[in-house]
Amino acid sequence: MHYKNKPYRYIGVAKHSEELIDYVIYECLYPNDLGTLWIRPKDMFFEVADFQGRTKPRFTQVPFEIKKFSALTPELSQGLLKLCHETLIDFNEESFLAKFKNQKNMTVFCFYYEQTLVGFKAGYELDETKYYSWLGAVSKTHRRLGVAKALMHEQHAWAKSQNYMLMQTKSDNRHKEMMQLNLNEGFNIVGTEQTALSPALKILFEKKL
Ligand SMILES: CC(C)(COP(=O)(O)OP(=O)(O)OC[C@H]1O[C@@H](n2cnc3c(N)ncnc32)[C@H](O)[C@@H]1OP(=O)(O)O)[C@@H](O)C(=O)NCCC(=O)NCCS
Structure with missing residues (x-):
């Protein structure tokens, strides 16, 4: 996070071929x-200096943590339900909780920003070789x-x-961001699905692991 409160992704340090000076390469995470893609001398990137009349680092690392759960604790349930209600269209609490009881090798990966749950990705086993990435969402304030x-x-x-070899997932037109993400992360479209129970046309994705 830049001291002006703008987010960037730190990519790494590169050496200038002629000057042999280290530069940080970083990516702007907002429309600019x-x-x-930007570069800045490494010393300057990590410097603590006087900005807007106060001594502070030019950039600070965002404190985050990703945790994996294989069962719901009361605290986790509460956090996930809150996030789902906030982000998912037609969210059904009962069927969400039932999935956790009924599916094999269920996992939830949770993203905590300053100890607050801001995103999750849940999945379960389809068979010994296939895993299903079932549901995920990120808080509107952390997209x-x-x-x-x-x-x-x-x-x-x-x-x-x-040892799963294939990841499967589904998405529909209401979740365009998720479809963009799937395609950008190497999933292929392998079919479509439409049922009486869920009439929205779903796109089926697969990715070899
Ligand atoms: C889909 C969702 C999870 C993405 O979360 P996010 O943390 O903002 O996504 P990321 O920042 O990791 O984005 C990763 C990539 O996804 C794609 N993407 C994400 N949001 C996008 C958007 N609004 N428009 C276009 N592409 C988008 C981009 O390829 C992006 O990479 P880039 O930023 O390098 O271009 C979030 O928008 C969300 O929670 N949506 C509502 C819930 C939902 O649709 N869930 C799906 C049902 S399973």
Whole structure:
């Protein structure tokens, strides 16, 4: 986070080929007509200096943590239900909770920003080789900061470590951001689904792990 309260993604340090000076490469996480990728001398990126009359770091690291759960605790249920009501259209609390009881190898990856739950990604096993990325959401106040992407990476890495070979997921037109994310993260569209029970046309995605 820049001292002017703008979010950036730190990418890494690169050495200038001629000057042999270290530069930080970082990505702007909000629309900026001047550009998305930026570089700044490493010393300057990490400096603590006088800004707006106060001594502070130019950039501060955002304190976050991703935790994996395989069962619902009362505190987790409360946090997830709050987030789901806030973010998901037609959210049904009963069927959400029932899924946790009925599905095999259920996991929830939770993203905490300053100890507050701001995003999650839940999934379960379809068979020994396939895992299903069932549901995910990010709080409206923490979008486009890479939260969903980070959760997806954690879920996929974990599923791979458990010897699942394929990740499946579904999405419909109401969740365009999720479809964008799926495509950008290497999922392929493999079909569509429409049932009497859920009449919205769903796009089926698969990704080899
Ligand atoms: C979909 C959702 C989880 C994305 O969360 P997020 O943390 O804002 O997503 P990220 O910041 O990790 O974005 C990752 C990528 O997804 C895509 N994406 C996310 N939001 C997007 C948007 N509004 N428009 C276009 N692409 C978008 C982009 O490719 C983005 O990468 P980029 O920022 O490098 O361009 C969030 O918008 C959400 O909770 N939506 C409501 C709930 C929902 O639709 N759930 C799906 C039902 S399972």
